[in-house]
Amino acid sequence: VAELRVVPVEGLPEIAEGDDLGALIADHAQLEDGDVVVVSQKAVSKAEGRVVHLDDFEPSEQALELAAHHDPRQLEVILREAARIVRARPPLVIAETRHGFVCASAGVDASNAPEADTLVLLPLDPDASAESIRRRLRERAGCEVGVIVSDSFGRPWRTGIVDVAIGVAGLRPLLDLRGSHDPNGYELRATVTAVADEIASAAELVRGKTRRIPAAVVRGLAVAGEGSAGELVMPRERDMFT
Amino acid sequence: VAELRVVPVEGLPEIAEGDDLGALIADHAQLEDGDVVVVSQKAVSKAEGRVVHLDDFEPSEQALELAAHHDPRQLEVILREAARIVRARPPLVIAETRHGFVCASAGVDASNAPEADTLVLLPLDPDASAESIRRRLRERAGCEVGVIVSDSFGRPWRTGIVDVAIGVAGLRPLLDLRGSHDPNGYELRATVTAVADEIASAAELVRGKTRRIPAAVVRGLAVAGEGSAGELVMPRERDMFT
Numbered sequence: 001v002a003e004l005r006v007v008p009v010e011g012l013p014e015i016a017e018g019d020d021l022g023a024l025i026a027d028h029a030q031l032e033d034g035d036v037v038v039v040s041q042k043a044v045s046k047a048e049g050r051v052v053h054l055d056d057f058e059p060s061e062q063a064l065e066l067a068a069h070h071d072p073r074q075l076e077v078i079l080r081e082a083a084r085i086v087r088a089r090p091p092l093v094i095a096e097t098r099h100g101f102v103c104a105s106a107g108v109d110a111s112n113a114p115e116a117d118t119l120v121l122l123p124l125d126p127d128a129s130a131e132s133i134r135r136r137l138r139e140r141a142g143c144e145v146g147v148i149v150s151d152s153f154g155r156p157w158r159t160g161i162v163d164v165a166i167g168v169a170g171l172r173p174l175l176d177l178r179g180s181h182d183p184n185g186y187e188l189r190a191t192v193t194a195v196a197d198e199i200a201s202a203a204e205l206v207r208g209k210t211r212r213i214p215a216a217v218v219r220g221l222a223v224a225g226e227g228s229a230g231e232l233v234m235p236r237e238r239d240m241f242t
Numbered sequence: 243v244a245e246l247r248v249v250p251v252e253g254l255p256e257i258a259e260g261d262d263l264g265a266l267i268a269d270h271a272q273l274e275d276g277d278v279v280v281v282s283q284k285a286v287s288k289a290e291g292r293v294v295h296l297d298d299f300e301p302s303e304q305a306l307e308l309a310a311h312h313d314p315r316q317l318e319v320i321l322r323e324a325a326r327i328v329r330a331r332p333p334l335v336i337a338e339t340r341h342g343f344v345c346a347s348a349g350v351d352a353s354n355a356p357e358a359d360t361l362v363l364l365p366l367d368p369d370a371s372a373e374s375i376r377r378r379l380r381e382r383a384g385c386e387v388g389v390i391v392s393d394s395f396g397r398p399w400r401t402g403i404v405d406v407a408i409g410v411a412g413l414r415p416l417l418d419l420r421g422s423h424d425p426n427g428y429e430l431r432a433t434v435t436a437v438a439d440e441i442a443s444a445a446e447l448v449r450g451k452t453r454r455i456p457a458a459v460v461r462g463l464a465v466a467g468e469g470s471a472g473e474l475v476m477p478r479e480r481d482m483f484t
Contacts, residue, residue, distance in 0.1 A: 006246035156483035160436025194402025202444035241398035
C-alpha cells in the first residue's frame with residue numbers, strides 16, 4: 001500500500017425508506033476500481049425501512065423488568081432483535097444479534113432516527129445490503145468496488161466506541177498472514193488482521209456522528225474478492241477472550 | 243474533516259536499542275502541523291530496549307503449569323508482565339498489563355523480535371514514549387504533531403486483530419459527543435468515540451505486518467491538545483461488556 005485516502009461522500013440527502021443508496025452514492029462520489037465504499041448502518045437501515053415506532057410495541061414481562069425506570073417498549077424492541085442476552089444491567093443490555101454480532105442494545109438505536117419515538121434496527125442481512133449497493137455502484141459508476149456496512153460498537157476493557165464492519169461485499173474482511181514470515185524469518189502464527197473493521201474505523205474518522213455524512217470512500221487498498229461479515233464473528237468455542 | 247490521508251513512513255532501518263525513533267521518523271517523513279504520527283509498539287519497545295532473552299528466565303510453578311507443552315520460560319515472561327490474568331487456556335493467556343490494557347500474552351510477543359529466543363515487551367510507559375517522539379519531531383521537523391503508539395489487539399466476539407492506541411501524546415484519544423445533537427435534534431447521550439484507536443487502525447492498513455513499516459502519518463484531522471492512553475482504559479466498575 002503506497003498511501004490511503006479516506007474521502008467523505010458529501011451532499012447526500014437525509015436517507016428515507018426506499019431510497020436507492022447505491023445510486024445516490026454513485027451520483028455524489030468519484031469512484032475508482034478497487035475503492036472501498038463504507039456506508040453507515042443507519043443509512044442502510046433507513047433505506048431498507050428497518051425503522052419501528054415505539055407505539056407499536058407492547059412490552060413483555062422481561063422488557064418491563066429490564067427497563068427499570070426507562071421506556072419498556074424500547075427494551076421490548078431490543079429483546080425482539082436479540083438472539084441472546086450477553087449482559088444486562090438494566091436498562092442497559094448487551095446482546096448477540098441474529099447475525100452473531102455482540103453489541104449494545106442488539107444494535108437498536110434512537111440516535112439519527114427519522115423521527116421522535118422511532119428506533120432504527122440493524123439491516124436483516126447486512127452482507128446482502130452491501131452486495132446490493134455494490135451492484136448498483138457497478139451499474140451506475142461502472143466501477144468494481146468493495147462495500148462495507150459499518151456500525152459503531154463498544155467493546156470490553158476499553159472506553160469509547162469504534163466503527164466495525166457488519167456487512168461486507170467485494171472484499172475479504174480478514175487478512176490472513178499465518179504461514180508468512182516477518183523480516184527476520186519468524187513465522188507469524190497468530191496474525192489474522194480484521195482489515196474490514198480497520199477500514200470501517202478509518203472511514204468513521206471522516207464521517208463523524210453529528211454531521212450527515214453516511215458514506216466515505218477508502219482508496220489505495222485495491223480490494224477484490226468476495227467475503228462476508230460472518231467471517232468477523234468469532235465462533236464461541238474458539239473465543240479466547242470470553 | 244475534508245479528507246484523510248494515511249501515508250506510510252518508508253525507508254526506516256530496522257530499529258535497535260538506543261535508536262532515536264523521533265529523529266529517524268523526522269528524516270523519513272514530510273510532516274505538517276496537526277498530523278498524527280502512528281508508531282508501532284514493536285519499534286518503540288525495541289528502541290527502548292524492552293527486549294528479553296528466554297535464557298534469562300527461570301520458570302515458576304505457575305509458568306510450568308500454564309505452558310502445557312510449550313516453552314515455560316515464555317509463560318514466565320508473560321506472568322511477570324501481567325498485573326492480572328483475565329483468561330487462561332494453556333498455553334494461551336489473556337492478561338491485564340500494568341498499564342491496564344487487556345490483551346493476549348500481556349503484550350509479550352515473539353514476532354518481529356530482534357533475534358531468536360528473544361521476546362519484545364510493551365514499553366514501560368507508552369504515553370511517555372509517545373511524548374518523547376513528539377518532542378523530537380518538534381525539534382527536528384519543527385512541527386506540532388500528535389503521536390500514537392499502536393499495538394495489535396484481539397478482542398472478544400470478533401475474529402482477527404485490530405490496531406489500537408496504547409500510548410498517546412498531543413491529541414485527545416476520545417471524542418466526546420455527549421450533549422451534542424444529531425441533525426434531527428436527538429441528543430447523543432452515549433457517543434464517545436475512541437478516535438485514537440480508529441487512527442491506529444487506519445495507520446495499520448498501510449503499515450502491514452510483514453513489511454518493515456513501523457510508522458505512518460495520518461493527515462487531515464488537525465489534532466491538538468493533550469491526552470493519555472489511560473483514558474482508553476475502561477474502569478472495571480463502569481465496564482458494561484464484562
